[in-house]
Amino acid sequence: MNLDRDLDLDLERIIRAPRATVWSAWTDPSRLERWWVPAPSRCRVERLDLRPGGAFVTRLSDDGAEFVPHMDACFLAVDELERIVFTNAIDSAWRPASPAPVAMTAAITLNDHPDGTHYRVVVRHGDPEARAHHDKLGFAEGWGTVAAQLAALTENMQ
Amino acid sequence: MAQYSPELDGVFLALADPTRRAVVRRLGHGPMSVGDLAREFPMTLPSFMKHVRTLESNGLIRTVKSGRVRTCVLNRERLALVDDWLAEQRRIWEERTDRLEQFVTDPEENRQ
Numbered sequence: 001m002n003l004d005r006d007l008d009l010d011l012e013r014i015i016r017a018p019r020a021t022v023w024s025a026w027t028d029p030s031r032l033e034r035w036w037v038p039a040p041s042r043c044r045v046e047r048l049d050l051r052p053g054g055a056f057v058t059r060l061s062d063d064g065a066e067f068v069p070h071m072d073a074c075f076l077a078v079d080e081l082e083r084i085v086f087t088n089a090i091d092s093a094w095r096p097a098s099p100a101p102v103a104m105t106a107a108i109t110l111n112d113h114p115d116g117t118h119y120r121v122v123v124r125h126g127d128p129e130a131r132a133h134h135d136k137l138g139f140a141e142g143w144g145t146v147a148a149q150l151a152a153l154t155e156n157m158q
Numbered sequence: 159m160a161q162y163s164p165e166l167d168g169v170f171l172a173l174a175d176p177t178r179r180a181v182v183r184r185l186g187h188g189p190m191s192v193g194d195l196a197r198e199f200p201m202t203l204p205s206f207m208k209h210v211r212t213l214e215s216n217g218l219i220r221t222v223k224s225g226r227v228r229t230c231v232l233n234r235e236r237l238a239l240v241d242d243w244l245a246e247q248r249r250i251w252e253e254r255t256d257r258l259e260q261f262v263t264d265p266e267e268n269r270q
Contacts, residue, residue, distance in 0.1 A: 006234055009248045013255050017262040025262050034267070035257035102247070119258075121251055125244070127186060 007125045016116040023081050023110060043070065047092060050078045055092030072097070076105070084108045089126065102126055168216035169236060177201070178209050182218060185232035192221070192228045 003010055015022055025031045029045035037043040042064050047055040052075055060070035072092050077085040089103040090096060097103070103126035111118040173179055177199055184195060196206045210230065213219045217236040222229050261267055 007244070009244065009251060011248070011251060011255060013259065015259050015262060017259075017268070021262045021268055022258070025258055031261070031267075035261040036254065038253060038257070104247070106251075119255065121255065123247065123251060125247065 003122070004124070007127070009121075009123045009125075011121050013119045014113055014115050014117070015119045019081055019110050019112055019117045022117045022119060026084060026108065037070070042067075050075060050084070052077055053094070054078070056086050057092050072099075077107075082110060169218060172213050172216035172218050175209065175212075177206075178213055178218075181209065181213060181230070182232065182237070185219060185230055189229050189231045192230060195230060 025035065027048070027050055029048045032048065033043045033045050036045070036058060037060055040062070042061045044059045044061070044067050046057040046059055048057075049055045054075045056071065056073040056075055058070040059067040061067040071088060073086045073088040074090045074092055074094065075084070075086045077083060085105065085107045087103070087105040088097060088099040089105065105124045107122045107124075109120045109122075111120075173182065180199070181195060184190065184198065192207070192210060195210075196203055199206055210219070210221065213230075214221055217233055220231045220233055222231065
């Protein structure tokens with residue numbers, strides 16, 4: 001479990017509920033839909049194939065009428081009552097993806113605790129420079145290309 | 159974000175050049191000496207140093223001199239001005255965990 005302070009996040013929580021209850025909130029689509037996205041938005045779980053390589057696809061609606069794509073991910077590991085690992089770097093069709101805002105692998109682990117469940121989330125992210133470059137600096141790259149094309153054009157006109 | 163506007167302008171100015179963006183990307187993998195960095199770019203050292211100074215004056219990198227070697231270090235906090243993505247991801251997961259906790263501890267939702 002190597003963590004990179006600049007790229008990864010790690011959060012732990014003691015949840016006062018039995019491990020089986022937390023597990024079913026994650027693995028029963030009708031229960032997952034109840035907490036996965038913040039209200040008033042609504043979530044629809046399209047696919048929840050809880051096995052390595054299985055699809056994890058959700059849709060999102062702001063008005064409860066029209067649902068738009070939200071997450072298209074793939075499970076890497078599923079250990080009953082213990083662990084769920086998924087990534088959006090590969091989509092549900094196993095196609096390499098460049099998800100916005102960032103590629104990540106999320107590992108959720110559940111352990112028994114005297115007060116209920118010890119819940120831990122570790123999210124490892126892709127390289128933010130690469131992403132910042134794509135998202136935020138694209139405009140500058142674009143202008144550079146335009147300027148270069150313009151220069152080439154005007155040089156050829158002389 | 160409005161209060162960051164002058165800094166942001168500086169950050170974008172510093173990043174509006176392909177050489178400087180390449181330096182930022184290179185330093186994303188770890189610190190490097192000016193000499194080693196400069197060898198990767200087809201320009202004179204004085205021209206390259208101008209780019210380094212622009213990045214430094216806008217806070218995107220720090221340079222640390224040790225003996226005769228000047229090392230460049232990426233300043234991720236300043237990059238985060240452009241895009242504080244990690245804090246945003248943390249907030250999303252914290253809030254998601256809050257909602258899960260509320261859901262599984264609500265007796266109405268979890269009658270056996």
